[in-house]
Amino acid sequence: MADYNYILGDSLEYLRTIEKGKFKLIITSPPYNVGKEYEIKKSIELYLKEQSQIIAELIRVLHPEGSICWQVGNFIKKGEVFPLDIFYYNIFKEHGLFLRNRIIWQFGHGLHSSNRFSGRYETILWFTKSEKYTFNLDDVRIPSKYPGKKYFKGPKKGQYSSNPKGKNPSDIWEILQKDWDNEVWDIPNVKANHVEKTEHPCQFPVELVERCVLALTNENDWVLDPYAGVGSTIIASLKNERNVVGIEKVNKYIEIGKERINELLTGNLKVREIGTPIYDNKQSKLSQIPEEFLNNENL
Helix, strand or coil: CCCEEEEECCHHHHHCCCCCCCEEEEEECCCCCCCCCCCCCCCHHHHHHHHHHHHHHHHHHEEEEEEEEEEECEEEECCEEEEHHHHHHHHHHHCCCEEEEEEEEECCCCCCCCCCCCCCEEEEEEEECCCCCCCCHHHHCECCCCCCCECCCCCCCCCECCCCCCECCCCEECEEEECCCCEEECCCCCCCCCCCCCCCCCCCCHHHHHHHHHHHCCCCCEEEECCCCCCHHHHHHHHCCCEEEEEECCHHHHHHHHHHHHHHHCCCCCCCCCCCCCCCHHHCHHHCCCHHHHHCCCC
16 A cells, blocks of 8 residues: 555645655645635635745645646636636746646536526646656546547558547546437536535545546655645545645544545545446436426426
């Protein structure tokens, strides 16, 4: 089993004690400044200034061939949307990092809006520190749409046109397969009926982290999550033989995370494995259109 360390404390203070270039992957979802119990809501300018300090330290401890995956949503003020990934992009570019993908993570559940379209996606900014970096595409391929398709002309005529290991997941992490009557979502967010759900209000799904861990690190590399929450990054890393450090300032989340890690080590942790089909909502009685909806012309 790989090594791990789950730190209770302030990320910036702890990062200053870590040697330069230790981590091959830094992956996290920072506080969004939306007034959750683990954060203090402040102006967007002050919030980004404080985040800039932490980012500078994260880049210092990032391996020369390492990656940062920065997953964020939107900051909302008086009904106006501030897309945080756009603000963060400038911060990372000031440090000379290279943006490899702006990944759209789309999910099917969330709060409903009444005065704008309901938000159903967040973004992951994948930066590398240099031109040379780890990218294990074969470890994260998904099933091809037409695995039996062949070239119909040219020098490869008659040969299969798809990779037998599957296709590249692309930079939109949403629908694994889709037709007119059926949708299967790739990585759902962690809501009440998710097998991994704890009391943390903004919990990472383990499989989201796993895709990044598998693609951007090798076994025995070090992974860091400076806002570790209930330990999803630690779990995803340990599951795949990566060493990992998680930093979290809320003790009750540490306690929940430790319990989850113990369940992982004893083989009792329930996680949603990569590639698991999502529940077909059409099988639920809740999906049937109520008769009063059909008879009410105002609906």
